[in-house]
Amino acid sequence: MPDRELVSLFRTSGNMDVLAALFQRYMDLLYGVCLKYLKQPEPARDAVMQIFEELVVKLPKHEVENFKSWLYTLAKNYCLMQLRTPKNLRTTEFNPDSMQLEEEVHLNGIQVREDNLQKLERCLQTLSTEQKTAVELFYLQNKCYKEIAEATGIEWNKVRSFIQNGRRNLKICMEKPETETVEARNTRY
Template identity: 55%
Template structure:
């Protein structure tokens, strides 16, 4: 009897064999079997980073969907370690996408424009807000909606995507372009 041999798991198909089998046959049930073994690890990682059981469960499903594609794209030597890193990165990206800008109101949003930083004169503030509204009305509808939801309603990218039907990339683009267009409008016309 060899005491130095690694103990065999009850399910004796090694992770690497399942990875190779999936890469060759694209059989989703093989990947499912492999993933099921490591779900407690993935859930633990997700819970650690997301700090919410429901979000962690959703992330576990999202990671599996990612896995379907990424296992074929990457050379996976040690599946467990690779899956840990994939899970961690998935959660970090989700946190980054969901992160709300810390209490960003329109004043902070438009800090680059002197028009919106008048003295404490109410008439000047009112004029600045009217100028901002006029420039907001000049934005294309998708930019206007995204900027309003992000800065005034303090919604995160994911929430805006869910509310509008836009993709996350579209939301980011509309906000970035909308902000730039507002700045140009305020600098050029003061409204």
């Protein structure tokens, strides 16, 4: 069967024998690609097996027109990611005394302590409606850009812009002395 038919059959049935037959056709190619990037036979063989595991997950999620070139790209990207991963990742014990206080919350560079929460609430009110909504959904409800776009009907790029501009405006507002924010609030009314 041609690659395209095997891909389609695997995507509809999830049959691992179909995927194995398809994968078998390109194992030598994959090994060559992995050896080219990883430079050693053992890591290259391990990478071929890992790529098969990735294939099981990724192939059903992608429309693949040319399986061979798609698989080559998948293998190349996998190898490049392996090269970027630190080989000698070391872990050390940490001293809990050097950690932040529990009541601190970070808003990408804005440290908010209990005594600043009221100021943050006031500063949130100074944002445009779109910025305020996007910032609250992103930071307070842990929504991603896509979820915010779906919930609000705002385009993804605009959501990103509202969050970035809202975060910048919040930071500016939070860094102002308290008297400036009070005066600004009083002049609005």
